[in-house]
Amino acid sequence: MTDNTNPDDVRTAVGESDPGPENTVLLNENPDSNLPPATDHGNPGPLWYSFDLAPKRVQPGGWTHQVTQRELPSSTEIAGVNMRLTEGSFRELHWHHANEWALMLKGKARVSLFQSDGKMFIDDLEEGDLWYFPAGLPHSIQGIGGDGCEFLLVFDQGDFSEDDTFLISEFMAHTPPELVRKNTGWSTDQVKQLPTKELYIFPGTAPGPLESDREFLGKNLEAVNRYTFKRSEMEAAENTSTGSVYIIDSKNFPVSTGISAAIVTIKPGAMREMHWHPNTSEWQYWIQGKGRMTVVTTGGTARTLDFNANDVGFVPSMAGHCIENTGTEDLIFLETFKSPRYADVSLNQWIARMPDEMAQAHLKLDVASIRSAPQERQATISKLPL
Numbered sequence: 001m002t003d004n005t006n007p008d009d010v011r012t013a014v015g016e017s018d019p020g021p022e023n024t025v026l027l028n029e030n031p032d033s034n035l036p037p038a039t040d041h042g043n044p045g046p047l048w049y050s051f052d053l054a055p056k057r058v059q060p061g062g063w064t065h066q067v068t069q070r071e072l073p074s075s076t077e078i079a080g081v082n083m084r085l086t087e088g089s090f091r092e093l094h095w096h097h098a099n100e101w102a103l104m105l106k107g108k109a110r111v112s113l114f115q116s117d118g119k120m121f122i123d124d125l126e127e128g129d130l131w132y133f134p135a136g137l138p139h140s141i142q143g144i145g146g147d148g149c150e151f152l153l154v155f156d157q158g159d160f161s162e163d164d165t166f167l168i169s170e171f172m173a174h175t176p177p178e179l180v181r182k183n184t185g186w187s188t189d190q191v192k193q194l195p196t197k198e199l200y201i202f203p204g205t206a207p208g209p210l211e212s213d214r215e216f217l218g219k220n221l222e223a224v225n226r227y228t229f230k231r232s233e234m235e236a237a238e239n240t241s242t243g244s245v246y247i248i249d250s251k252n253f254p255v256s257t258g259i260s261a262a263i264v265t266i267k268p269g270a271m272r273e274m275h276w277h278p279n280t281s282e283w284q285y286w287i288q289g290k291g292r293m294t295v296v297t298t299g300g301t302a303r304t305l306d307f308n309a310n311d312v313g314f315v316p317s318m319a320g321h322c323i324e325n326t327g328t329e330d331l332i333f334l335e336t337f338k339s340p341r342y343a344d345v346s347l348n349q350w351i352a353r354m355p356d357e358m359a360q361a362h363l364k365l366d367v368a369s370i371r372s373a374p375q376e377r378q379a380t381i382s383k384l385p386l
Contacts, residue, residue, distance in 0.1 A: 032292055032304040039294075042301035044319070045074045047293075050311045051082050057163070059201040061089025062143070067312045069158035075314045077338040078283035079160040081153040082310075085109065085143030088206040092199045093140045093168040098157035099258035100133040103334060105287070107149030110207055113139040113227050121223035122213050128231030130248060132256040138168070144206055152285055156258045156338045169195040229253045237262075242270035243330075250340040260342040264323075266291065266331040272323040274347040277315070277337065284313035285334040290327030296320045307333075320347070348373065 027034045049072045054065040068079035079098075082105075085091060104125050113121045113133055124144065125131065133139045143149045153162075172180060177191050184191075207213065214222060229248060238245040249260035266272055266289075286307045296302040297319045306326070307313055313333075315321050325331040351359055356367045363370060 029308060030306045032306050037294075037304050040302050040304055042299065044295060044297045044301045044303050044316065046072055047074065047295055047303060047314050048072075048305045048307065048311065050308075051080075052310050057201075061201045061203040062086055062091075062148070064162055064201065066160075066162045068160055072312060072314055074316065075281070075283055076158040077156065077281055078336055079155045079158055080283065080285060080312060081155070081162045082150070083141075083153060083162075083201075084148070084150045085141065085201065086148040086203070087143050087146060088204045089143050089148060089201060090199075090204050091141040091201055093138055094165045095136055095138040096155075096160070096165040097135055098155040098160045099135050100131075100139075101154040101156075101256060101259040101261065101336065102131045102133075103152045103154075103261075103263075103285075104129045105150045105152055107143065107147050108145035109149040109151065110142045110144050110210065110213075111139065111228065113137055113223070115223050115225070119221055119223040120217050121225065121227050122210065122217070123228045124210050125228055125230075130229040130231075130253070130261075131227055132229075132253065132259065133227060134255070134258070142204065142207065152334070154259060154261075154283070154285075154336045167198050167200070169197065169199045173197060225255055227255055229256075234263075242267050243272075247342045249342045257340045258338065260337045260339050262335040262342055264333055264335060266323065266325040268325050268328055268330070270325055274320060274322040275344045276318050276320045277344050278318060279341070279343050280337045280339045281317040282313075282315040282321075283336045284315070285336075286311045286313065287332040287334060289325060289329050289331035291323050291325050291331045291333070293321055293323045 049067050051065055051067055054067055054071060056063045056065045062083065062085040064081060064083040066079065066081040069075055083091065104127050106127055108124060108126045110122065110124050111131055115121070115137060123131075126145075141151075172194050173196050175183075177188070180186070180191050180194070181188065229252075234246045234248065235252075236244045237247045243264065243266040245265075246263040247260075248256065248262070250257050264272060284307075286309055288309055290306070290308055292304055292306045293313060293315075294302065294304040295315055297316055305313070323331075323333075351363070351370065351373065354362075356370070359365075359370045360367060
């Protein structure tokens with residue numbers, strides 16, 4: 001006898017049978033983990049984490065916390081840091097092994113970067129703007145405006161640690177004072193005034209106009225390279241009634257040779273079509289709204305997970321995936337990649353390019369059914385019935 005039982009009905013009946021203790025708040029935020037779709041299979045490894053689970057390092061001028069390979073073991077290529085600076089406060093002058101890509105989430109900041117040729121770059125940024133700082137070049141970030149700023153930092157090194165960077169304060173404090181005096185020409189009393197330990201995040205005085213800092217440098221000392229990219233300069237790669245995609249890579253942001261990204265907006269009831277990335281894995285930061293993502297890897301291993309603002313998602317290299325807006329407001333998330341160029345492959349577009357016989361043999365559908373589906377890429381975002 002044929003079993004006509006609906007797998008989802010069985011899933012619901014068994015999954016809801018849980019007489020033991022439950023964390024109902026967590027379950028309500030992650031319904032597809034508690035009652036996974038019948039199509040989920042096996043365990044593709046960790047694909048979800050949240051900054052709200054990561055411990056915060058709080059200092060007088062702000063705070064920071066991070067999601068790295070330690071928190072999300074699958075992400076071996078990308079790590080993320082979420083940081084807040086109050087008005088006037090600095091993230092201390094520093095440098096590190098990894099390339100740094102950043103998205104301003106709130107407020108305003110002044111950033112600076114010093115090149116190895118002795119030239120300096122200084123700029124002001126606001127919500128939606130970006131910066132990219134190559135590994136090894138010293139830089140700073142300062143909160144400006146009435147409420148300072150908050151931003152997301154992305155590093156192309158999965159085991160990166162925000163607590164393990166090179167700091168100007170530690171360079172000075174751990175060099176013998178007689179060598180500091182000899183190097184700088186400062187007096188003994190002046191050297192004694194230097195910080196004796198790291199500053200990291202600390203309060204400061206709000207700076208004056210940007211033009212004043214640039215005038216101080218003069219044309220000869222101001223860097224030619226642009227390490228910032230303004231949201232007003234972005235052009236949508238896709239912009240439809242169901243959503244939009246803004247791609248930022250080395251094509252439109254030339255200095256960003258280590259990291260590429262896309263900012264995706266999906267309207268309620270719409271989805272990011274089934275696709276994969278042929279060149280690298282994907283590290284996501286969810287900025288606004290609610291959604292769910294299905295990821296399918298080799299061997300039919302698949303998992304569906306729910307995401308909310310401030311969550312981090314991970315998709316293994318070449319794994320098929322799609323994302324649905326399950327909320328009532330726009331879903332906005334960031335995709336980042338350890339690659340100079342953004343690339344994806346659309347399932348719809350691939351099917352449309354197949355000869356009829358090839359598509360029919362693989363999909364087991366008649367030609368009319370196959371060709372009734374979209375014949376081209378679904379403008380990156382495809383519409384679902386509400």
